[in-house]
Amino acid sequence: MAYVRTYNPRVRVGNWNEDVTLEEETLKEFILRKERGELTVQKEGVLRHNIMKPVSLSVSLDGFLNFGDTVILVNSGGGLHDPRRPCVLSIIADSSNIGSHSGTNPSPSLQGPLQVGGAHSMDPCLRNAFVITSVDGTTDGEVVRYDQNFALRTASGFAGELYLASDHRTFMKCAKKSRLQELSLVDKIDFLCWWKAIYVDPQERLENEGYPVPVNRKVLISHCKTNQCLAALGNHILWTPFGKEYELTAHTFLDSHKAEQDNNHWLFVTANPTNQNQSLLQSQKDDVMTDELRQEPEQLEDIQVNEHFKGDEKQ
Template sequence: MNGRSFSSSVRVGNWNEDVSLDEDLLKDFLEKREKGELLVQRSSNLNKNVLQKAELSISKDGFLHFGEMVMLLNPENSEQSLSNPSPVYGNYTLSVNPDESAIHVKSHLTAPCGVSASSNVKPCGRNAFIITSVDGSEPGEPLCYGQNFALRTTEEFMGHLYLTSDRKSFLKSSKKSHLQEVSLTDQDSFETCWQVVYMDPQLRLEHEGLPIPANTKVLIIHSKTNQCLAVLRKYILWTLFGKECEITAHTYLNGHRVEENENHWIIVTGNPSDDINTMFDRPKPLSEDINGS
């Protein structure tokens, strides 16, 4: 017979060895708890670090600048929600999506690391990214339409990782949709370069080189592959933080050759008000509510 038929308090068979085994297990448990090495403690530590509140940069002139900490938000398409009940509703943010090995990390996240779209729209370590120069632009200089830049995570636990992508292949593609994969790496290269593009294709050339207003809808394009960053709400991922949507680099065009809601992003900055976290949370002016914009 395998295993014990009685508890260690019943003195039958090798009862002394059973008592010693239970004492060793208890001692090992207490030592791990003292060092913070229990699985529940490590999981709690991961959540504490990646969900820690982040303070987004406040734009003084209403434009985006190098060195600013921002949040990338894919807004809900209300028209699509009414006509098609299948997509996951709500606003989603580009977020770091570490795998289970991150539970055992003590100092910082390491590459490669995944990304996903989270319904948590409050600024935190997971969804805060820093606009980083790749062409020698100094911190504080405005980011312009069509200009290459990188998006990286914050320092310390988030690991200073860069958002990256490359053409899909038989060996490398997104898990659910099998489109072009988007992830995080610790090496900056041309694969970590992105551009912001004006929404209206008919006015795109006119805005090339102009500063980018914060908190407005834009497109974010991967410089190497010319594919738009996208949220795929119909592809659900199970993460350490619950159900989230897949992120990929793929351009979705409607019948008029205009990018669809999957590719729409709002680069959100902080709000100078004490009681509101981001500019996206600010109430819209009455004139905007009436016009439905």
Template sequence: MTYQRLYQPKVKTGNWLEELHLKEDTMKDFLNKRERGELLSQKVDFLKQNILSPVNLSATINGELRFGDVVMLVNVGGKDREHSALSINANVDNLTKTFPPSIKMPCGVSAGKGIQACIRTAFIITSVDGSPEQSTLHYDQSFALRTTSGFAKGLYLTSDKPRFLKTAKKSGLQDVYLDETLSALSWWKISHFDPQERFESEGLPVPANEKVLVVHTMTNEGLAVLSEKLLWTAYGREYEVVAHTFLDTHRAEQDVNFWILGTSDPAGEGLLFLRHLQL
């Protein structure tokens, strides 16, 4: 039996009117969202345009870190991982609805493989004990790490002991995140990376662009990068960051706990710490 067309193509059949209105409403909704900048692609572009804006790191003339310095925290890397920078792990869900938009809580951190001085990777060494601006930071002296103001909102790098509903997403270890409140949970200190030099270095100025340990003051756990725990972020695949001290068989910290607080070259020749990473 051959098929016979009962209607010409121009004849409207079925729920054609409802389908037409639905298509028109969908198009109107799309155009309205695009006009307001609410499309997902527009939000992603806006986020990256702002959070990846370049930032000028501080230039240390005598090689010592000071309160108020803008630095990058760069993990030195190892056999199974690349160098990585402590980074704000914000996605489109972390954008406020205020104008202009900025980052809102909760917001995590990660270790990005792109070594770029920008809003996402810049942190300000902030006093918590009344030390004046531009005074020298010393080993074992408590301080806070604050993001830049404006889009990054001046948030503090914070950590707390693991709890049932508050642990690192992948590893279950002590979580590290950003918080808008400065408290004892936001206090960190610098220790010498070599245990044999640790006692002698106590109270000495902390050098910039040198390998050190960044330790959470309250829990005494070291800031660490986990190469085997990968996070899928809006910026690509990155490492999970936790507060946990990893020791080798000699009871010395492993390279996952080694960081460089990087600054720029006073002579204008780029980032000083890049030379140390290439050694």
């Protein structure tokens, strides 16, 4: 006797009415979240589109750092015995960190607290641009001086105007990899968000106290409460939505001469006066590459001449 199906998927058995109702409710919720832009794939797209938008850095005509300037903070990298590459203080965020202030600003923006990392891309964007903010009532445009307190704030708009903060490490609150003092971006400014620039040479530090802070030159960025300097750790790698990056922390690394190591050396990088969409580091890198390309034909000619003389000697 041949097999005959006694039912098919269209037969309504069990709690079929409840199943149909749940499917309809799920579909309605999905459509509603899609219209609001709350789907994970939509948030990821919004994050990528907004956080990587180019930012115009401030141009320093006098060569000094001013309050209100938009800069990127670049660690100079390691020396001969440390292969650490230069990195930029950058925001680490994912789709779960996107929200909106329904009362004041309905547009999406990043919500704190957030992590920070050392990214290798030197292109100025919302992710790595920071505004030098006064904490003592100094007006924008005034020169920032050594040992003067200031705050580092992310750009307005999607970046959320968050402040770089730190505090003493505890068993429950510390850096993920190194277990040192943690850095974070918070919504409200307080004493934990206060920083100051210190002259890089300890032997001339006292003489330079109160002098203007230069841009595009190495300085130390010290946390006012804990007295620990901003540092980049090349031996601790973070896996972020933007790739592998160095872990950043607040910790002072001293050498045998009690001087801060290059982990703590940072530069306030401003825009190139001739091209404001490009930082001075990028322009210097392009100039070096151009010089190398110009030297290549001359090197080729030298090689050809040397080979010619070697051939004559053999003959």
